[in-house]
Amino acid sequence: MHALNKNRPLRRVVLASAATVSGMVMLLALKPHTAPTVITDSAAPAPSASASASPGATSGSSDSSGSGKSGSGSTGTRTVTGDTVQTRWGPVQVRVTVKNGKITDVTAVQYPTENPRDQQINSYAIPQLRSEALAAQSASIDTVSGATYTSEGYQQSLQSALDSAGL
Numbered sequence: 001m002h003a004l005n006k007n008r009p010l011r012r013v014v015l016a017s018a019a020t021v022s023g024m025v026m027l028l029a030l031k032p033h034t035a036p037t038v039i040t041d042s043a044a045p046a047p048s049a050s051a052s053a054s055p056g057a058t059s060g061s062s063d064s065s066g067s068g069k070s071g072s073g074s075t076g077t078r079t080v081t082g083d084t085v086q087t088r089w090g091p092v093q094v095r096v097t098v099k100n101g102k103i104t105d106v107t108a109v110q111y112p113t114e115n116p117r118d119q120q121i122n123s124y125a126i127p128q129l130r131s132e133a134l135a136a137q138s139a140s141i142d143t144v145s146g147a148t149y150t151s152e153g154y155q156q157s158l159q160s161a162l163d164s165a166g167l
Contacts, residue, residue, distance in 0.1 A: 077104075082161030084110060085153035089118055092153030096161040103167075106133045106158065111150060121147045129154045138162065 077099045084093040090112030097105035108126045112118040125147035132141035139159035143151040 076100075078165055080161045080165040081109060082157035082159070082164070085156045085160075087112065087149040087153040089149050090114055092150055092157055094154060094157040094161055096158065096165060098165045098167065101167065103134060103137050103162075106130045108154065111154075122150060125150050126154075133158055138167075 077097065079095060079097045081095045082093060084091045091110045092108070092112070093110040095107045095109050096103055097107075106129075108122075108130070111122050111126060113122065125144040128144050129141060129151060133139070133154075139155050139162055141151075141155060141158075143155075
């Protein structure tokens with residue numbers, strides 16, 4: 001016999017009430033979304049300051065079509081900015097510091113921050129990508145789960161910077 005038989009309307013009322021109560025309990029049990037923390041990149045030197053650090057250096061500006069370079073020869077410290085890579089969610093650009101042929105610092109100059117979800121994703125993805133790049137000493141790094149587009153843009157910009165640095 002079917003549970004919602006028309007001969008027993010009270011059973012239908014009880015089942016509908018139970019379903020409504022269950023739905024309300026599940027709805028009220030949801031946790032509200034917390035506001036993400038915003039990553040600020042205040043530790044990165046200004047491009048014009050790095051260009052004035054060495055008199056014979058090329059311009060340190062970072063535009064969307066090329067890469068800026070600064071620093072001395074291949075044996076000293078060089079700071080190179082990779083190309084800006086346009087991803088589905090926004091531009092990604094990386095600046096690399098190389099000392100004696102070894103990557104000593106990687107900084108994300110640009111990355112998607114347009115909405116709270118971008119900020120939440122990149123608050124954990126950018127530091128993870130940075131540590132992977134420093135450990136690997138190359139652009140052959142793993143993609144961060146949940147941040148595929150940012151990871152791919154980061155890898156491409158990092159490879160562009162490493163190519164410009166001669167690594």
